[in-house]
Amino acid sequence: MNKFILSIFLLTSIFSTTKIWAQNGELKIIDVPELEEIMVQSEGDTLKVINFWATWCKPCIKELPYFVNAQNQFPEVEFIYVSIDFSENASKAEKFAQKKNLNPSGLFLIDDVDYNSWIDKVSPEWSGAIPATLIMKDSKKYFYEQEFHEGELEELIKQKLN
Amino acid sequence: MKKLISLSFVLFALLAFSFEKGGYELGDKARDFSLKNVDGEMVSMDSYENAKGFMIIFTCNTCPYSVAYEDRIIALHEKYADKGVPVIAINPNDAEKSPKDSFEKMIVRAENKGFPFPYVYDETQEITKAYGATNTPHVYVLDADRTVKYIGAIDNNTKSAEDADKKYVEDAVDAILSGKEVPVKKTKAIGCTIKWAS
Numbered sequence: 001m002n003k004f005i006l007s008i009f010l011l012t013s014i015f016s017t018t019k020i021w022a023q024n025g026e027l028k029i030i031d032v033p034e035l036e037e038i039m040v041q042s043e044g045d046t047l048k049v050i051n052f053w054a055t056w057c058k059p060c061i062k063e064l065p066y067f068v069n070a071q072n073q074f075p076e077v078e079f080i081y082v083s084i085d086f087s088e089n090a091s092k093a094e095k096f097a098q099k100k101n102l103n104p105s106g107l108f109l110i111d112d113v114d115y116n117s118w119i120d121k122v123s124p125e126w127s128g129a130i131p132a133t134l135i136m137k138d139s140k141k142y143f144y145e146q147e148f149h150e151g152e153l154e155e156l157i158k159q160k161l162n
Numbered sequence: 163m164k165k166l167i168s169l170s171f172v173l174f175a176l177l178a179f180s181f182e183k184g185g186y187e188l189g190d191k192a193r194d195f196s197l198k199n200v201d202g203e204m205v206s207m208d209s210y211e212n213a214k215g216f217m218i219i220f221t222c223n224t225c226p227y228s229v230a231y232e233d234r235i236i237a238l239h240e241k242y243a244d245k246g247v248p249v250i251a252i253n254p255n256d257a258e259k260s261p262k263d264s265f266e267k268m269i270v271r272a273e274n275k276g277f278p279f280p281y282v283y284d285e286t287q288e289i290t291k292a293y294g295a296t297n298t299p300h301v302y303v304l305d306a307d308r309t310v311k312y313i314g315a316i317d318n319n320t321k322s323a324e325d326a327d328k329k330y331v332e333d334a335v336d337a338i339l340s341g342k343e344v345p346v347k348k349t350k351a352i353g354c355t356i357k358w359a360s
Contacts, residue, residue: 115320116351
């Protein structure tokens with residue numbers, strides 16, 4: 001009986017996490033609870049890198065190629081890109097992300113302009129300025145409100161993986 | 163001895179904290195400045211007689227979030243300047259890092275939008291650092307004594323003024339004018355990072 005309940009629980013938890021995953025380079029528009037689901041990280045999970053960007057943010061666009069380099073170098077790491085473009089610009093953000101070769105299964109756009117209600121949920125350290133990146137490993141969160149330069153992100157990921 | 167050790171720990175923590183966190187917190191007294199306005203004149207808070215407060219807004223030409231709020235910044239000034247709480251808009255961005263935020267481009271932007279408030283340039287970024295602004299737009303509401311009463315966003319809907327149901331800056335200014343406690347004192351908003359000179 002316990003096993004049964006456990007498997008139901010596991011199944012539903014699998015479905016509830018996979019249902020929000022974006023597919024095939026499609027950018028998925030999400031709300032705050034879905035963003036929170038993406039940011040769930042439990043012990044033993046792979047390292048997650050969540051980058052907050054927008055098509056209008058120059059320093060974000062400048063650092064994206066370094067994220068793609070890291071994507072290629074660390075296939076075991078999950079790369080997630082959360083655009084904060086307005087939802088009417090979703091297709092623009094999607095095309096841009098595809099062109100830049102951002103992880104096709106990690107493309108999201110957070111559609112909630114009541115920013116004060118959710119910025120602290122990403123990190124209390126976040127002022128709200130972008131670019132911003134959250135690295136998650138073994139249920140620990142590391143937050144970076146900065147633009148990464150060549151090699152810096154790879155170095156950081158290596159550190160966190162060890 | 164134990165006391166001394168714990169005291170030095172406290173001191174160390176205080177020092178570390180104050181070094182790490184630049185900028186104003188609620189209750190701090192904000193410094194005045196003398197910055198060049200788009201009309202060529204220098205603007206400071208001292209040049210306002212009998213001000214009951216200020217809305218100091220760090221904003222710029224280029225950030226889409228700043229642009230989205232321009233009309234609302236104009237409306238704030240029009241609503242409160244006559245009541246003694248004007249807007250002073252400060253562009254904090256380094257023109258080399260962000261050429262479209264140069265002083266010349268500020269003049270163009272101010273003319274196009276018909277800004278009724280001073281739009282001044284913090285060329286050395288000294289004031290921006292002193293206040294601790296991190297992104298644009300970023301608002302500091304001060305009372306008559308220039309005590310910081312509110313830090314954060316203008317309202318809770320960047321996209322549309324009509325859909326904003328929390329008007330943080332208006333509420334703060336209303337509270338100051340009626341001698342009440344500011345209801346929401348600190349908020350966060352998505353914005354463009356300030357382009358610091360290297």
